Amino acid sequence: MELIKRSAFRKSVLLLGGIALFLLPLGIVNPYFMYIINLILIYAILALGLDLIVGYTGQVSVGHGAFFGIGAYVAAILAKNLGFSLWLTLPFSIIITAVIGLIIGFIGLKLIEEYLVMATLAFGTIIWLVFLNWTDLTGGPMGIAGISAPPTITLGTLQFPFIQYHDYYPLLLIFVYLGILITRLIIKSGFGRACTAIRDDELAAQAMGIPVFKTKVIMFTISAAFCGAAGALYAHFLHVVSPETFAFGMSVTILTMVMIGGQGSITGAIIGAAILTVSSEALRETPELRMLIYGFLIVIMIMFFPKGIMGLFQISKQRLLKKSIQVEKNVVEKEGLSYEQ
Amino acid sequence: MFIDQLINGIVLGSIYALMAIGYTMVWNVLRFINFAHGEVYMGGAFVSLYLLLLDTPIWLAYLGGVCAGALLGYLMEKMVYMRMRNAPKLNLLIAAIGISIVLQNLAQYIWGATPERLTSPFLSKNIAVGDMLINQHYIFIIILTILVMIVLELFINRTLMGKAVQAASQNIKATQLMGINANKIISITFAIGSAVGALAGILVGPVFLVYPTMGVFAGLKGFTASVMGGMGNIPGAMIAGLLLGVIESFAAGFISSGYRDAVAMVILLFILLVRPQGIFGKIVQQKV
Numbered sequence: 001m002e003l004i005k006r007s008a009f010r011k012s013v014l015l016l017g018g019i020a021l022f023l024l025p026l027g028i029v030n031p032y033f034m035y036i037i038n039l040i041l042i043y044a045i046l047a048l049g050l051d052l053i054v055g056y057t058g059q060v061s062v063g064h065g066a067f068f069g070i071g072a073y074v075a076a077i078l079a080k081n082l083g084f085s086l087w088l089t090l091p092f093s094i095i096i097t098a099v100i101g102l103i104i105g106f107i108g109l110k111l112i113e114e115y116l117v118m119a120t121l122a123f124g125t126i127i128w129l130v131f132l133n134w135t136d137l138t139g140g141p142m143g144i145a146g147i148s149a150p151p152t153i154t155l156g157t158l159q160f161p162f163i164q165y166h167d168y169y170p171l172l173l174i175f176v177y178l179g180i181l182i183t184r185l186i187i188k189s190g191f192g193r194a195c196t197a198i199r200d201d202e203l204a205a206q207a208m209g210i211p212v213f214k215t216k217v218i219m220f221t222i223s224a225a226f227c228g229a230a231g232a233l234y235a236h237f238l239h240v241v242s243p244e245t246f247a248f249g250m251s252v253t254i255l256t257m258v259m260i261g262g263q264g265s266i267t268g269a270i271i272g273a274a275i276l277t278v279s280s281e282a283l284r285e286t287p288e289l290r291m292l293i294y295g296f297l298i299v300i301m302i303m304f305f306p307k308g309i310m311g312l313f314q315i316s317k318q319r320l321l322k323k324s325i326q327v328e329k330n331v332v333e334k335e336g337l338s339y340e341q
Numbered sequence: 342m343f344i345d346q347l348i349n350g351i352v353l354g355s356i357y358a359l360m361a362i363g364y365t366m367v368w369n370v371l372r373f374i375n376f377a378h379g380e381v382y383m384g385g386a387f388v389s390l391y392l393l394l395l396d397t398p399i400w401l402a403y404l405g406g407v408c409a410g411a412l413l414g415y416l417m418e419k420m421v422y423m424r425m426r427n428a429p430k431l432n433l434l435i436a437a438i439g440i441s442i443v444l445q446n447l448a449q450y451i452w453g454a455t456p457e458r459l460t461s462p463f464l465s466k467n468i469a470v471g472d473m474l475i476n477q478h479y480i481f482i483i484i485l486t487i488l489v490m491i492v493l494e495l496f497i498n499r500t501l502m503g504k505a506v507q508a509a510s511q512n513i514k515a516t517q518l519m520g521i522n523a524n525k526i527i528s529i530t531f532a533i534g535s536a537v538g539a540l541a542g543i544l545v546g547p548v549f550l551v552y553p554t555m556g557v558f559a560g561l562k563g564f565t566a567s568v569m570g571g572m573g574n575i576p577g578a579m580i581a582g583l584l585l586g587v588i589e590s591f592a593a594g595f596i597s598s599g600y601r602d603a604v605a606m607v608i609l610l611f612i613l614l615v616r617p618q619g620i621f622g623k624i625v626q627q628k629v
């Protein structure tokens with residue numbers, strides 16, 4: 001009973017907080033801050049997607065930047081050449097990245113851990129080189145500029161045009177919520193539990209009758225689709241895509257977000273996205289030292305917080321638990337003494 | 342044209358073979374891909390360049406670069422990897438990538454991003470073979486690579502230290518039980534692999550210029566060569582490196598130069614799919 005009350009309380013707090021977040025732009029005047037917050041939201045979708053395969057299924061990919069890029073380029077090309085709006089390019093981006101994810105997953109997931117890392121690395125690099133060299137379609141090193149903003153949304157007499165960064169925020173926030181919702185639905189389902197079983201012990205999972213390979217491939221496909229969606233949003237948000245955004249560094253950034261936030265945690269993925277985006281933007285003050293400090297941050301965080309920020313909370317929870325057990329013991333011992341007296 | 346491409350390929354391949362050795366040796370003892378190895382290649386070249394600017398004799402400058410590379414590898418292992426022995430492999434991977442970001446940007450901060458040419462005593466001279474001219478520096482690269490490989494083979498197979506490295510590659514725990522200081526062996530492995538990697542960077546300097554991101558693709562290709570040769574197989578890595586260089590050179594010459602870097606990646610994917618144990622590798626059963 002107590003537990004139900006507590007979870008109901010938690011749910012209502014989360015719901016209210018979630019709604020309150022929509023009001024955030026009212027308090028922020030500086031468009032640059034709004035831009036950073038929007039970027040965090042896009043990265044959060046990416047990190048959630050990668051966490052599905054890395055954190056929940058235990059398969060490491062260093063090629064998800066390529067899926068992000070494919071999503072962005074598909075949206076850019078469709079918007080530019082065929083005049084599609086976000087509502088049309090988004091499904092296309094998702095479907096195409098999912099199909100490519102399915103193929104790559106089918107090829108790569110037969111491999112054991114380290115070799116999967118190599119295969120995804122090779123895939124990511126090839127895709128990046130295609131962006132760079134297929135000039136007719138992708139614009140080569142210049143990329144594609146002038147991607148349309150999403151069409152104005154009309155609700156009755158209210159109109160929501162997309163002009164400033166402030167206008168994009170609610171839309172991106174809705175997509176992040178959708179991402180969180182889908183992630184939660186997946187990981188609480190039987191399929192999601194099969195994935196965590198594979199992560200914890202692949203052989204045992206197989207012995208329990210889980211179709212290991214199929215489960216991994218499906219999760220990889222979903223994870224790629226998340227990145228595709230983020231890509232389409234990114235293209236329509238920044239109005240420009242260029243190949244260097246989607247180089248190996250992007251895949252690493254997304255993976256680092258997941259690792260630093262804490263694998264296998266929705267909150268962790270979002271915290272990781274926020275930390276990396278903010279620190280990378282904050283370091284713009286010192287452009288010549290920016291990447292240097294950023295690299296140092298990554299090394300130090302991974303050395304000293306191997307389980308990420310969420311791992312810290314787990315540790316403190318365990319400590320609390322131990323402490324409370326110790327307190328109980330002490331009480332029992334003391335009372336025992338008093339009985340003797 | 343054909344012979345030209347072949348020679349270019351062999352020169353490139355020598356460089357990849359030298360790079361592959363570093364990946365393979367580290368893989369052997371720690372079962373992890375040292376993604377920062379490309380930065381050792383860059384670091385060695387930059388230190389030589391810097392020493393040359395200080396009017397150091399050219400051979401001393403080359404030697405200084407190689408030593409700096411060895412030191413860099415040693416420090417990486419001592420300061421970061423050694424402290425993460427019990428961490429999951431994924432954490433090591435991220436740490437390696439972090440180190441590579443640091444080193445690239447450190448080089449850029451110190452020496453700037455403009456590509457510069459290392460001097461070589463041979464670059465301006467050619468050797469006539471039949472009716473064609475071959476640059477002496479190319480011959481120098483090939484000869485030096487062969488020498489390094491012979492020395493390394495001798496070291497691994499004929500010296501006590503080399504045998505300890507072999508033992509550590511087979512089973513690091515058992516090695517420790519036999520009274521061998523495993524951490525020392527791992528440090529030596531890093532130092533040797535990095536010295537060879539730095540040498541590759543120095544040799545390339547006069548041909549392809551020196552700049553902070555020069556190690557990125559060289560690293561990827563050295564790594565491809567080590568997979569091709571069978572991860573952990575040193576002679577395999579050497580042969581595969583040469584093979585990769587030649588294939589890439591022909592593909593770039595006859596198909597498209599824009600996609601020359603993609604060739605190695607396609608080969609990597611193909612090898613992983615068809616023969617993940619490498620061309621020369623044996624199938625190892627996954628332990629339960």
